[in-house]
Amino acid sequence: MKTQNKSIYDVIISGAGPVGLFLACELALAKCSVLILEKAENPQSPLKQLPFGIRGLSAPTIEALYRRGLLEELELHKQLKNPHQNAKEGAQRQGGHFAGIPFLAVNVDTSQWAYRLPCSTQTNLISEMQEIETVLTRRAESLNVQIRRGHAITDFNQTADEVAVQSGDQSFKAKWLVGCDGSRSVVRKIAGFEFAGTEPEFTGYSVKADIANPEKLSPGRNVTARGMYMQSQPGYVLIQDFDGGAFHHSGNPITLEHIQEVLRRVSNTDVTISTLHIATTWTDRARQTTTYRNRRVLLAGDAAHIHSPLGGQGLNLGLGDAMNLGWKLAATINDKATDGLLDTYYTERHPIGAQVLDWSRAQVAIMKPDPHARALNAIFRDLINTREGATYFAGRVWGINIHYHLGGIHPLVGHSVPNFEFEDGTTIGELMRDGHWTLLDFDKNVLIKTLATEYGNQINFISGQVKEQFGLSVVLIRPDGIIAWASDNEAHENSFRQAIAFWITGVTSEAIDRC
Structure with a gap:
C-alpha cells in the first residue's frame, strides 16, 4: 500500500x-x-x-x-x-599538478591576481x-x-x-x-x-592493501610506459591502467590477484600484495x-x-x-x-x-602510454616550470580564474568579491552569512542608499571605509559572492536601477548589458 x-x-x-x-x-x-x-x-x-x-x-x-x-x-x-x-620535490612546496606534473608554489606569480587581498581565504586546503x-x-x-x-x-x-x-x-x-x-x-x-x-581511456584503481615490498614502488606520482601509479603513503596506491575502461565496466570482482597483476604491469616491478583491504575502480569517462x-x-x-x-x-x-x-x-x-x-x-x-571536462581530457591525453603523449608531456613539463606557466596552472587548479560573463564594463563584474576588510577588522565575507544581496557603499552615497531601501530586506546595505577599495565607489554583490555590478565613479542612478532590475527581479537580460 x-x-x-x-x-x-x-x-x-x-x-x-x-x-x-x-x-x-x-x-x-x-x-x-x-x-x-x-x-x-x-x-x-x-x-x-x-x-x-x-x-x-x-x-x-x-x-x-x-x-x-x-x-x-x-x-x-x-x-x-x-x-x-x-616527495621528489623535497623541501619545495607543491602547489598542485596537471596530469601528475607538479607546479611549485614558489613559481606562482600571485601579483597577477591584483584583486586578491592579504585577508583573502586560502587558495587550497x-x-x-x-x-x-x-x-x-x-x-x-x-x-x-x-x-x-x-x-x-x-x-x-x-x-x-x-x-x-x-x-x-x-x-x-x-x-x-x-x-x-x-x-x-x-x-x-x-x-x-x-x-x-566521451568514453574512457583507462580504468583507475584506488587500493588499500598490505604490500610486502613497498620499497619497490617509487614515491609520488609515476607516469610509466603502461600507465600511472602513485603510492602516497604505505599501502595506499592509485593506479591508472589504459584499458579503455574495460575492467571498470566488466562487472568482474576486484581481487588481490587482479590488483597485483595490474600494479606489477603498470609499475614494471615484481611488487607483492599480501593482503587486500579495500579497492574501488573509476574511469575518465567525461x-x-x-x-x-x-x-x-x-x-x-x-x-x-x-x-x-x-x-x-x-x-x-x-x-x-x-x-x-x-x-x-x-x-x-x-x-x-x-x-x-x-x-x-x-x-x-x-x-x-x-x-573542467576539457581540463580532465587534456590531462588524460598527455598521460597515455604512447610516444605522442610522452612528447606532449615533456613540453608541458617545460611550460609548467616557468613562472608564467605555473601561474596559469595555479589559476586553473585553484579556481582563481573562474568568472561569469555577466556584461558590465567594470573588470570585477562576474568575479568573486574581494574580501574587503573594514577599519574594525571585519571582512565582507563575514557579513554575508545570511545569504542576502549585499550593497557596499564606500562613498556614503545617499541616492544609492535610497534606491537600495526600495528592495527591503533583500539587500544588506553596508556603508564604510575599507583598507583597500581599488578605487571603487559602489559594489553590488550577489548572495553567492559574485559581483553583479560595480562602479568606480559616483554611481549613475539609471545604471544602478538597471542592474538591480535584472538581478533581483529578472526584468530583462538587456539591462545588465547596458550597465
Whole structure:
C-alpha cells in the first residue's frame, strides 16, 4: 500500500552528498522548505574517510564555506599535509599538478591576481568527504532541512505546478526536484536529460592493501610506459591502467590477484600484495547534460557532469553548482524573481563544467602510454616550470580564474568579491552569512542608499571605509559572492536601477548589458 505524504515541500533534493546538502542549506537559509531523499541508509563509508575520501578544496569552495560560517568547522586541514605531495620535490612546496606534473608554489606569480587581498581565504586546503558531509549535515539540520536516509527515488512525474516523487511505497510532493544523486543519477535518467560526452581511456584503481615490498614502488606520482601509479603513503596506491575502461565496466570482482597483476604491469616491478583491504575502480569517462533543467527538474553536481577525478575538481565543481543554484531557486520560489533568473543557472554553470571536462581530457591525453603523449608531456613539463606557466596552472587548479560573463564594463563584474576588510577588522565575507544581496557603499552615497531601501530586506546595505577599495565607489554583490555590478565613479542612478532590475527581479537580460 502506498503512503501519501501530505506535505508539499518547496524543494525535494535527491542525494545527501556534499552537493545536495550544501544546496539544501542555501535554500533553507532563504526560508524554503526542503526534503532530502538519500538512498543509502548509513552515511558512513570507508570510501569517504582518509585516505580514499581525501579532497582538495579550491578557492571558490573555500570562499563559499567562509561566507556561510562553515570554514571554521573544518579541522582536518589544520592537522594534515597533502598526502599527494610529491616527495621528489623535497623541501619545495607543491602547489598542485596537471596530469601528475607538479607546479611549485614558489613559481606562482600571485601579483597577477591584483584583486586578491592579504585577508583573502586560502587558495587550497585538504579535507575529506566524511568531514564535509558531517559539517553540512549539521548545518542543514539546524536550518530544519528534513533528511530521509534509505529512501531512493524510484519514479516521479511533474505537472505545471509541482513534482510528485515516488520512493518505494511512499510518495512526496514538491514545487521543484533537484537531482544531486551522482554519476548514475536516477533523476537524470527518469527526466530524460541528454548526457553527451566521451568514453574512457583507462580504468583507475584506488587500493588499500598490505604490500610486502613497498620499497619497490617509487614515491609520488609515476607516469610509466603502461600507465600511472602513485603510492602516497604505505599501502595506499592509485593506479591508472589504459584499458579503455574495460575492467571498470566488466562487472568482474576486484581481487588481490587482479590488483597485483595490474600494479606489477603498470609499475614494471615484481611488487607483492599480501593482503587486500579495500579497492574501488573509476574511469575518465567525461559527460555533461546538454541542459541543467527540464521544467521543474534541475540537476547539480555529478548528476549534471562527470569526469576523471584527476586534479580533484569534481567536488568543487558540484559545490559551485549548489552555491549558484541555491539563491536563484530560492528567489524564484519566494516570488522575488521571474523565471528568467533561474535560466542563468545553466548559462553560467554549464560553461564552467565544460571547461573542467576539457581540463580532465587534456590531462588524460598527455598521460597515455604512447610516444605522442610522452612528447606532449615533456613540453608541458617545460611550460609548467616557468613562472608564467605555473601561474596559469595555479589559476586553473585553484579556481582563481573562474568568472561569469555577466556584461558590465567594470573588470570585477562576474568575479568573486574581494574580501574587503573594514577599519574594525571585519571582512565582507563575514557579513554575508545570511545569504542576502549585499550593497557596499564606500562613498556614503545617499541616492544609492535610497534606491537600495526600495528592495527591503533583500539587500544588506553596508556603508564604510575599507583598507583597500581599488578605487571603487559602489559594489553590488550577489548572495553567492559574485559581483553583479560595480562602479568606480559616483554611481549613475539609471545604471544602478538597471542592474538591480535584472538581478533581483529578472526584468530583462538587456539591462545588465547596458550597465
